[in-house]
Amino acid sequence: MSTFIQIIKSLLLQALIIVIVFNGVSALRESGMLSSWQKQEAPDFHLTSVNSKIINLNDAMGTEKTVLYFFAPWCSVCKYSIGNLQALYESHPGEQVQVYAIALDFVEPLEVEEFVAGLDLTMPILLGNEALKQAYQVSAYPSYYVLDQNQQVVHRSMGYSTELGLILRTL
Numbered sequence: 001m002s003t004f005i006q007i008i009k010s011l012l013l014q015a016l017i018i019v020i021v022f023n024g025v026s027a028l029r030e031s032g033m034l035s036s037w038q039k040q041e042a043p044d045f046h047l048t049s050v051n052s053k054i055i056n057l058n059d060a061m062g063t064e065k066t067v068l069y070f071f072a073p074w075c076s077v078c079k080y081s082i083g084n085l086q087a088l089y090e091s092h093p094g095e096q097v098q099v100y101a102i103a104l105d106f107v108e109p110l111e112v113e114e115f116v117a118g119l120d121l122t123m124p125i126l127l128g129n130e131a132l133k134q135a136y137q138v139s140a141y142p143s144y145y146v147l148d149q150n151q152q153v154v155h156r157s158m159g160y161s162t163e164l165g166l167i168l169r170t171l
Contacts (some may be wrong), residue, residue: 039152077116
């Protein structure tokens, strides 16, 4: 029985080390993003959506939370995670959570249209640019920002996120 307990203790210690290392690496990668500790104000933008509407970040003012999801059309992780963002968008009415998926690092808008084709996305898909990428300090895809009703950054993340992870960040 004591061997079994030693194995369990060893596995728990290994799991704890993995969690600590993972969180440390994540924190290091995210350190270049806009600050959520200081509740830094998110830069405003005026972007065109794939269906030719002009979207302004100020349009989301007053919404409890706004999620900005930065992706690149060549990013395979983005293709897998954008469905979780769509599920968040569908489960929270616009007054509660506003969601914007913002494409970066593309040459032609057709690349973005091909990326979203067949994904049944109803959330706004915006065409970003290099200036926006720099303003939001996006260095990897996907990158997420969660803003409060005053457009202050309250959460930030990089990489794949589950639907549950997105929901927890918007609480």
